[in-house]
Amino acid sequence: xxxxxxxxxxxxxxxxxxxxxxxxxIKSNSGAEHEDVVLGDSICSYVRSCMGGxxxxxxxxxxxxxxxxxxxxxxxxxxGWLYRKDExxxxxxxxxxxxxxxxxxxxxxxxxxLRHMKDDLEEHFGPISDDALRASMATxxxxxxxxxxxxxxxxxxxxxxxxxxxxxxxATSWEMPREEFNTHLENFIKSKEGQTGDKDAPRIxxxxxxxxxxxIKTIEGTGGLSVVEHMCTGLRAFTGEPxxxxxxxxxxxxxxxxxxxxxxxxxxxxxxxxEDIQSMVKEYKVDGVLYYSMKFCANxxxxxxxxKNDIPLDVPMKVLEGDISSEINEREVQSFIKRLKKRRKxxx
Numbered sequence: 001x002x003x004x005x006x007x008x009x010x011x012x013x014x015x016x017x018x019x020x021x022x023x024x025x026i027k028s029n030s031g032a033e034h035e036d037v038v039l040g041d042s043i044c045s046y047v048r049s050c051m052g053g054x055x056x057x058x059x060x061x062x063x064x065x066x067x068x069x070x071x072x073x074x075x076x077x078x079x080g081w082l083y084r085k086d087e088x089x090x091x092x093x094x095x096x097x098x099x100x101x102x103x104x105x106x107x108x109x110x111x112x113x114l115r116h117m118k119d120d121l122e123e124h125f126g127p128i129s130d131d132a133l134r135a136s137m138a139t140x141x142x143x144x145x146x147x148x149x150x151x152x153x154x155x156x157x158x159x160x161x162x163x164x165x166x167x168x169x170x171a172t173s174w175e176m177p178r179e180e181f182n183t184h185l186e187n188f189i190k191s192k193e194g195q196t197g198d199k200d201a202p203r204i205x206x207x208x209x210x211x212x213x214x215x216i217k218t219i220e221g222t223g224g225l226s227v228v229e230h231m232c233t234g235l236r237a238f239t240g241e242p243x244x245x246x247x248x249x250x251x252x253x254x255x256x257x258x259x260x261x262x263x264x265x266x267x268x269x270x271x272x273x274x275e276d277i278q279s280m281v282k283e284y285k286v287d288g289v290l291y292y293s294m295k296f297c298a299n300x301x302x303x304x305x306x307x308k309n310d311i312p313l314d315v316p317m318k319v320l321e322g323d324i325s326s327e328i329n330e331r332e333v334q335s336f337i338k339r340l341k342k343r344r345k346x347x348x
Contacts (some may be wrong), residue, residue, distance in 0.1 A: 001020070001021065001022045001177075001317070002020070002021045002063040002125065003021060003022045003023075003024045003061055003062045003063060003068070003197060004016045004019075004021040004022070004023055004024065004062065004063060004064055004065065004088065004092075004121075005024050005025075005026050005059055005062045005064070005065035005066075006023055006024070006025060006026065006064065006065065007025075007050060007065070007066075007067055007068060007074065007077070008068035008070045008074065008098075008232070009068075009236050009237045009254055009259075009262070010070050010085050010096075010098045010257075010262070011058050011066055011068045011254075011256075012070050012114060012252045012253075012256050013097060013123065014136040014137050014140045014252060014275055015117060015118055015128065015136070015162055015252070016100055016112065016121070017136040017139065017140070017178060018128050018129075018132040018133040018135070018342045019118075019121045019125040019126070019128050020030070020125060020126070021063065021121075021125055022175075023174075023178075024062060024174060025173070025175070026050055026053070026059070026109050027171065027174060027208045028046050028049060028212075028233070028325075029044075029049075029213055029324070029325070030049075030053055030058055030170065030213065030215065030322040031048075031049035031050045031051070031052050031053025031054070031058055031170045032049060032052035032053050032055075032058060033045050033048045033049040033052050033057075033323075033325060034052065035052035035055055035056050036048040036049070036051040036052040036055070036080075037055070038051055038055070038080040038083065038084060039051050039076055039077070039080050040131045042296055043076055043296060043301065044209075044294050044295065044296045044297045044323070044325075045090070045091050045294065045295065045323030045324045045325060046073075046209070046210040046294065046323075046324050047074060047076065047077045048256045049324060049325070050077055050270040051077055051080050051081070051236055052170070052215055054084075054088045054090075055084060055087060055088065055176070057089065059088075059089070059090055060089040061088075062088070062090040062124075063090060063091075063092060063122060063124065064090050064091060064092025064094070065081075065091060065092070065094075065260060066093075066094045066095075066117060067093065067094070067095050067096065068098050069079070069095055069096060069097050069098055070264055071297075071298075072260070072298075073296070073297070073330065075095070078080050078093065078095045080148060082084065082111075082332070087302065090282075092120070092124050094121075095116050095129045096114075096117055096122045097109075097113050098110065098113075098318065099257065100255075100265055100266045100267075100269075101263060101265070101266050101267040101268070101269060102188055102257045102258055102260075102265070102267075102268065102269045106249065106297055107254050107257055108250070108253070110248065110253035110256070110257060111249040111250040111253035113251075114249045114252060114253060115249050116313060118249070130248055133248045134248055136178075136264075137242070137248060137251070137252065139178050139179060139182065140178060140201055143173070143178065143181065143185065143238060144238050144239070144240065144242075146152055146182060146185040146186065146189065147185070147238040148203045149189055150166070150185070150188070150189060150237075151228075151309060152171075153189075153192060154166075154227050155227075155283060155284055155285070155286040156196075156229065157199050157285075158196040158197050158198065158199035159196075159197050159225070159227060160192045160195035160196055160197045161192060161197070162220055162225065162226070163204075163206070163216040163219065163220060163225065163226025163227070163229060164216055165188075165219055165228075166226075166234065167216050167229075167233070169185070169188065170233055170234065170237060171233075172184065172236075173206075182309065183293075186263070197225070198225060200222045200344075201224055201225040202223070202225065202287040202337055202340035202341055202344055203224075203225055203227045203230045203284060203285055203286050203287045203288075203290070204219050204224045204226050204227065204286065204287065204288055204290055204337075204340075205223060205226075205227065205229075205277075205280060205281060205286040205288075205289045205290070205291065206219070206226055206228070206229045206230065206231060206232065206289075206290050207230045207231065207289060207290070207291045207292070207307075208229075208231045208232075208276070208291070208292035208300070209231065209232050209262075209263075209292075209294050209297055209299075209300055209301075210231070210232050210233055210324055210326055211229075211231050211233050211234075211292060211324070212234070212322060212323070212325070212326065212327045212328060213324070213325075214322075214327065215290075215292055215328055216229070218328045218330055218333050219290065219333060219337070221330075222330065222333050223332040223334075223338075223341070224288075224333075224336050224337045224340070225234060227284045227285075227286065228257065228280055228284045228286070230260070230276075230277060230280065231278045232262070235260055236259065236260045236261075236262060238253045239259040239260040239308070240256065240258060240259035240260075241255075241258075242255055243255070246262070257269075260276060261273040261276070262299070262300065262301055263299040263303035264299045266344075267319025272282075273303070274303075274306065274307070276306070277289075277307070277313070278313065281313055281314065281315055286315055287315060287316075287343065287344050288315050288316045288317065288318065288336065288339075288340045289307075289309065289313060289315060289316070289317040289318070290317075290318050290320065290333070290336065291304055291317060291318070291319045291320070292320050292321075293319060293321045294316075294321075294322070294323060294324065295321060295322065295323050297325060302306075304319055314320050316336070316339065316340065316343070318332070318333075320332065320333075320337040
């Protein structure tokens with residue numbers, strides 16, 4: 001089976017699956033940031049890692065990639081990939097424009113972009129029928145249902161599921177055939193039946209982009225429990241409620257644009273993102289919010305400023321700034337967790 005790489009959760013990978021290709025998520029630790037000699041220092045570490053990975057052969061097993069124009073750093077990744085295309089093995093590159101607002105017009109625009117992507121994929125992988133796409137959409141919607149069931153377990157008073165386990169599940173979803181992954185999720189849910197976890201650990205909401213591989217491990221290693229991850233590598237990847245449309249591309253466009261909003265979104269969707277965060281604090285009984293802002297990510301930094309200065313969350317928030325590979329300041333996280341434990345005990 002040929003493999004197609006993707007970078008952003010606004011990429012409808014159901015179309016890859018319908019083409020008979022295996023969608024492979026490009027992880028934050030799969031590239032080589034220090035090997036990026038194209039993009040420059042003022043680009044986020046995730047994108048630099050991806051460019052370095054392309055130049056050093058980390059993605060040679062892929063037949064191609066789709067880069068979603070979700071931010072200017074991702075657009076620069078597309079520019080750099082094309083500029084050095086003679087040195088990069090995956091030859092197919094498609095740049096997918098993703099609207100920043102959600103209106104009827106933007107959904108139709110995005111649907112047109114998905115059809116254009118489908119045409120590009122067909123040149124490399126053969127015809128993609130609507131029936132095949134509908135079957136793929138059903139398979140991926142089953143993944144959403146299963147993650148919703150897992151999510152419900154995390155809202156319990158003593159959840160048996162840790163943030164580290166969710167992180168592992170999502171990493172697995174980026175490289176395992178989807179039918180196998182759905183079975184994997186079903187077995188995971190069964191394994192948690194009747195189990196409980198630590199009801200006294202401070203419940204943490206993590207907000208971020210691609211994140212840092214040490215972040216959740218550090219939180220849970222210092223006595224906290226991550227109960228919801230509002231991240232590209234967390235909740236945002238599996239949200240959205242399918243609404244049937246006779247045109248499958250229109251349906252996919254609406255599903256992806258209407259899902260849990262990333263900080264890149266503007267207008268009503270940006271306000272919804274803040275409202276979602278406020279409601280999640282209550283829904284998941286969150287004791288504290290840990291906001292991880294990746295350096296040179298303008299979208300994350302703007303949302304951080306809004307939450308920090310203008311939006312009441314009713315719980316403490318800790319802001320950390322770093323990149324995808326830097327060490328997490330364990331002492332800062334530990335201090336935050338201790339503060340939450342004292343606050344939790346006082347409020348009991």
